[in-house]
Amino acid sequence: MKTFDELFIELQERARSRPEGSSTVSALDAGVHAQGKKVLEEAGEVWIAAEYQSDEQLAEEASQLLYRLQVILLARGLSLDDVYRYL
Numbered sequence: 001m002k003t004f005d006e007l008f009i010e011l012q013e014r015a016r017s018r019p020e021g022s023s024t025v026s027a028l029d030a031g032v033h034a035q036g037k038k039v040l041e042e043a044g045e046v047w048i049a050a051e052y053q054s055d056e057q058l059a060e061e062a063s064q065l066l067y068r069l070q071v072i073l074l075a076r077g078l079s080l081d082d083v084y085r086y087l
């Protein structure tokens with residue numbers, strides 16, 4: 001189990017060290033267009049899960065949306081503090 005902040009630190013480390021087989025490295029290399037499509041895809045899956053699926057499926061889709069959101073922030077060089085100051 002990890003928190004949103006802990007995941008972001010982990011992804012920053014993946015971006016820095018670029019380990020073989022990392023999903024994050026592949027997603028970063030795919031570029032902003034592909035990253036944006038993933039954010040939209042996962043957001044749609046969250047909506048579908050909320051309307052038609054189980055609590056567990058909703059939670060899983062939400063985790064994927066959070067991951068994809070972090071990837072797009074990371075690719076742009078933003079930190080979580082850049083976002084938190086608007087909360």
Ligand SMILES: N=c1c2ncn([C@@H]3O[C@H](COP(=O)(O)OP(=O)(O)OP(=O)(O)O)[C@@H](O)[C@H]3O)c2ncn1[C@@H]1O[C@H](COP(=O)(O)O)[C@@H](O)[C@H]1O
Pocket residue numbers: 010011014021022023024025045061063064067
């Ligand atoms: N939380 C995630 C995570 N969520 C989603 N994904 C990626 O997203 C893929 C699933 O996306 P798809 O679009 O294929 O999913 P889908 O077909 O829509 O699947 P469903 O939504 O229908 O279930 C997975 O195979 C992963 O590549 C993730 N990849 C990595 N992480 C975490 O990120 C950290 C670093 O991972 P690596 O970079 O792979 O080392 C680790 O803590 C991982 O657990």
